[in-house]
Amino acid sequence: MKTNPHPSTCVDAEIFAADVELEGPPEVEFNPGIASRIPAKGSAGGALVRNTSGQVLFVVPMYKPFLDIPGGIADANESPKAACQREVVEEIGPDIAVGRLLVVDWIPRNGVWRDSHQFVFDGGVLTDEQASAARTHDDELTGVRFLSLDEAAPRIHPSLHRRLELAVNAAESGTTIYAEFGHAL
Known part of the structure; x- marks a missing residue:
């Protein structure tokens, strides 16, 4: 299970961890390099x-x-x-x-x-x-x-x-x- 990526979020840690889990696996770039071009x-x-x-x-x-x-x-x-x-x-x-x-x-x-x-x-x-x-x-x-x-x-x-x-x-x-x-x- 994923854990809270930053301990100082103001959202309850258990709720935050559950929400992160619901998002699914970390997103990968569909078109390589696009993320690095976003300001x-x-x-x-x-x-x-x-x-x-x-x-x-x-x-x-x-x-x-x-x-x-x-x-x-x-x-x-x-x-x-x-x-x-x-x-x-x-x-x-x-x-x-x-x-x-x-x-x-x-x-x-x-x-x-x-x-x-x-x-x-x-x-x-x-x-x-x-x-x-x-x-x-x-x-x-x-x-x-x-x-x-x-x-x-x-x-x-x-x-x-x-x-x-x-x-x-x-x-x-x-x-x-x-x-x-x-x-x-």
Whole structure:
């Protein structure tokens, strides 16, 4: 029997293994070489975490000049939600549960980064006590900041600003939004 190919999927491991089994044997190429010609597309999962004042939790990476939200790039054979949960635990600890999907946003290639799908999940609202205790647990980060989206605007990419505005609206309205480069479609 096939087993879960990646231990950090958010689907129950037994259900996942059964679903993989139902798919049948690994697919082989009917026309050799076609799979290698299909473009690779990255994906990442991030968490919209807010405090009771509505400010968003941003992490301060040491490897780039912009703020970001907790989360990260999905590993091979890892779901965006599992990547988000893994990175949230690595970056700010296990106290934040990654909830429902708020936004799926396609972003175009940017320099060395290929086009990708950015998934934003609801990380909930922290109590005042939880928010004041928020710290980073990752050597790649130098800190965390709670900022309004307007305060964060000069320190984040405009597309992330647009994506987070959509995520806040989705969290408040109970909807899920599809976007392209931060614009809802």
